[in-house]
Every structure is written in C-alpha cells, then in structure tokens.
Amino acid sequence: MEAPAGSAFRRTQSFCYIKPGCALGGGSYTAFVARESGFGADQKLDFHRAEHLRPVLIAMIRMENGQQPYTDAQIDAALVRAGVLPPGRPLSQSRTVRGGQAAATGTLGAAAIEAVQETFGPAQDALVGIAPYLDAAKWALLLLTIIGIGVMLWARIDDRRQELR
Structure with a gap:
C-alpha cells in the first residue's frame, strides 16, 4: 500500500x-x-x-x-x-560510519593503553598509582567499542525497518 x-x-x-x-x-x-x-x-x-x-x-x-x-x-x-531520489548524505555523516569511528577509536585507544602498560612493565613499581586508572581507561574504551558496534548494528536494523535499505 x-x-x-x-x-x-x-x-x-x-x-x-x-x-x-x-x-x-x-x-x-x-x-x-x-x-x-x-x-x-x-x-x-x-x-x-x-x-x-x-x-x-x-x-x-x-x-x-x-x-x-x-x-x-x-x-x-x-x-x-515517486521516482525522485533525495540527495545523498556524505558517507561520513551516516550513523553506520559514526558508529564505526567510535568502535575504531575505542579499539585503538585500548591497544595504545595496553602497549603503554607493556612498555613500562619494568617500571611498574614506580607507576603503581597510575595502574588502576589505566585499567579503568581500558574498560571505558572497551565500552566505547561495544557502543560503537551497537550504533552500527542499530543503524542497519533501523534502515531496514524503515525500508531504506
């Protein structure tokens, strides 16, 4: 209809x-x-x-x-x-790409923190005060990655529900 x-x-x-x-x-x-x-x-x-x-x-x-x-x-x-195509949005403004950017940022950030922790492994005794914050930052970045992936999936599901894809 x-x-x-x-x-x-x-x-x-x-x-x-x-x-x-x-x-x-x-x-x-x-x-x-x-x-x-x-x-x-x-x-x-x-x-x-x-x-x-x-x-x-x-x-x-x-x-x-x-x-x-x-x-x-x-x-x-x-x-x-009706046969009239709306002008396309730049791909960088789509919800899918933004979700992917958030997921990539979270993944790269967590990897960077892991690399820093491994690099300073021998000096960890001196950095005992920072260690809990680095672990908290890793968890926060992991959460950002999961949220980014969720946004990407929701954008695809929502577009399909609205028959845009």
Missing part, C-alpha cells in the same frame, strides 16, 4: 511552479507554502528534483494537516516511490 505522502508527490509533479490564486486553495495556501518552503510564489520549480519537491511537499502537508505527521524517513521513502 502506498503512503499518503507518495500520492501527494504524484499529484504535485504536474505543477511547474506555485501560482497565486491556483485551485489548490487560493492565495493564502500559496503564500503559506511559499513562506514555509522558502521558494517564491512565482518561482519556477522542477518537482523531479528532491531539493525543490521536498520542501514544498512538507509545507503542503503542514498546511493541510496543521502539523507534520510524517518522519523524515517516511518523506524520503515517499520521494523514492
């Missing part, structure tokens, strides 16, 4: 620009959509481009419902179903 937002995308694709006094509800509707979307009322738009269609659709939904009942993921999924 198609989401209501998907049918709205298909209806709006027949318009080339927002025209004051159009059959969609007159000047107040047009003024609201223009103000909310950031486009001028007479500005020509290409609704086959997500950067034009998405803000207009969100403004139309807000005007017609008085609120925004759809999540960004639902809007993006409706865009895809």
Whole structure:
C-alpha cells in the first residue's frame, strides 16, 4: 500500500511552479507554502528534483494537516516511490560510519593503553598509582567499542525497518 505522502508527490509533479490564486486553495495556501518552503510564489520549480519537491511537499502537508505527521524517513521513502531520489548524505555523516569511528577509536585507544602498560612493565613499581586508572581507561574504551558496534548494528536494523535499505 502506498503512503499518503507518495500520492501527494504524484499529484504535485504536474505543477511547474506555485501560482497565486491556483485551485489548490487560493492565495493564502500559496503564500503559506511559499513562506514555509522558502521558494517564491512565482518561482519556477522542477518537482523531479528532491531539493525543490521536498520542501514544498512538507509545507503542503503542514498546511493541510496543521502539523507534520510524517518522519523524515517516511518523506524520503515517499520521494523514492515517486521516482525522485533525495540527495545523498556524505558517507561520513551516516550513523553506520559514526558508529564505526567510535568502535575504531575505542579499539585503538585500548591497544595504545595496553602497549603503554607493556612498555613500562619494568617500571611498574614506580607507576603503581597510575595502574588502576589505566585499567579503568581500558574498560571505558572497551565500552566505547561495544557502543560503537551497537550504533552500527542499530543503524542497519533501523534502515531496514524503515525500508531504506
């Protein structure tokens, strides 16, 4: 079954620009959509481009419902179903990559602490006061690694649940 937002995308694709006094509800509707979307009322738009269609659709939904009942993921999924691909996010901003970065940081940090402990093994008697802190830091970095892996897995599960992958 198609989401209501998907049918709205298909209806709006027949318009080339927002025209004051159009059959969609007159000047107040047009003024609201223009103000909310950031486009001028007479500005020509290409609704086959997500950067034009998405803000207009969100403004139309807000005007017609008085609120925004759809999540960004639902809007993006409706865009895809309508044949309009949303602009891609840089990979470095994805939840999966950020989780991987956290896991890598935790792993490298724990390895560095282990190397420091092995290097100063003979001098450990002099560093007895620091040893508990190094062990605590290793556990904290291990926890960071586990959290990072959890974020990566959750991002994939969440994307699959929302049918984005």
